[in-house]
Amino acid sequence: MRAAAGCTGVETPDAVLVQRARDGDAASFDAIVDRYYGDCLRYAARMLGNRADAEEAVQDAFLRAYRSMGRYDHRDRLRGWLFRILVNRCRSLAEQRLRRRRVLERFREAEPPAAETWPEEPGDGPPEAVRAALAALPPDQREAFLLKHVEELSYEEMAELTGTGVSALKMRVKRACDRLRVLLMEVEHGRA
Amino acid sequence: MDELDPRLRGVADELRRPVEPDPAAVRRLRAAVRAAAEGPAWRRWLRWTLRPRPVSLSPAGVLAVLVATAAITALGTARLAPRGAEGGPPAVAAAHAPGTRPVRFVLVLPGAHSVHLVGDFNDWSPGATPLADGGEDGVWSVTLPLADGRYAYSFLVDGARWTPDPQAPPAPGDDFGRPSSVLFVEGST
Numbered sequence: 031m032r033a034a035a036g037c038t039g040v041e042t043p044d045a046v047l048v049q050r051a052r053d054g055d056a057a058s059f060d061a062i063v064d065r066y067y068g069d070c071l072r073y074a075a076r077m078l079g080n081r082a083d084a085e086e087a088v089q090d091a092f093l094r095a096y097r098s099m100g101r102y103d104h105r106d107r108l109r110g111w112l113f114r115i116l117v118n119r120c121r122s123l124a125e126q127r128l129r130r131r132r133v134l135e136r137f138r139e140a141e142p143p144a145a146e147t148w149p150e151e152p153g154d155g156p157p158e159a160v161r162a163a164l165a166a167l168p169p170d171q172r173e174a175f176l177l178k179h180v181e182e183l184s185y186e187e188m189a190e191l192t193g194t195g196v197s198a199l200k201m202r203v204k205r206a207c208d209r210l211r212v213l214l215m216e217v218e219h220g221r222a
Numbered sequence: 223m224d225e226l227d228p229r230l231r232g233v234a235d236e237l238r239r240p241v242e243p244d245p246a247a248v249r250r251l252r253a254a255v256r257a258a259a260e261g262p263a264w265r266r267w268l269r270w271t272l273r274p275r276p277v278s279l280s281p282a283g284v285l286a287v288l289v290a291t292a293a294i295t296a297l298g299t300a301r302l303a304p305r306g307a308e309g310g311p312p313a314v315a316a317a318h319a320p321g322t323r324p325v326r327f328v329l330v331l332p333g334a335h336s337v338h339l340v341g342d343f344n345d346w347s348p349g350a351t352p353l354a355d356g357g358e359d360g361v362w363s364v365t366l367p368l369a370d371g372r373y374a375y376s377f378l379v380d381g382a383r384w385t386p387d388p389q390a391p392p393a394p395g396d397d398f399g400r401p402s403s404v405l406f407v408e409g410s411t
Binding site for chain 2: 155
């Protein structure tokens, strides 16, 4: 979707789109959606582990962004601003899913449940070993790893959008990397 | 600290591959933004009624409007008077919070002793939302005001039995093989 926005070679600057959207131009907000939906969906899908939850988080984030356009500071980078909202939505949704999981565990019936499955993504998803290892990371480490090494944000940008200090973020990323190496080895060893 | 070894660089590359958006989901988002831009139904209605517009009426038309207005006023006065005398409250249509719409959940299950609803809307709290007694026909129901969105939910029968809604599609997610159901609410704003 991002390529489509730039296919003419001249991309309307984010600040202009935001100003037009604030003035009620729906097409300008559509252009913002076209430009950043893909990035947001990728982060949410990797963070939450399934497409349906990811789409819900992204929709909610864009709606909140639309309703908060008046508070957008033109000095912010739009992608970072959207990600700040999205990261919070993903955290809330993940907590909700965790509560559901706990309730399910409480009311688990006597017979053994069906095997837990990692929800399928359409064919272009990462390999199962990668998905399983990522899912096994604690959420704060998964979030830090994705923002740093997948979304390629700087630690300063990450600190701004997560509200966590740079040192703590560096530690989370390091722990995530250490844990991922172990998890990947376990998965690969288990298969051998 | 930022450098990744080849194994993790491969992982990051895999995770960096784009996730193709579902055009239906993008359409839903655009529709939700349009709805948010227009505001709730009562505000759209108010805007429509307050918008000035030219009206042309013939003398006969003016007379018809006056007669109709007088008739409605007379009828209304006649019907309201007895109720006021009885002291009863005026009939009020069932209301719900702005930005939400009432959604009725129904489970037909004769023989159940209790049915509760658990879902995203009540933080999956098992005792928070009981369904009204099913009676002999076993129809259990509850109506909740819900804002636009996607909700996963399930029924909890007799305090222990996890029962997805047979009328709704299953919700994907980490459900230990015990599917919940999913509901989309649209058009409440």
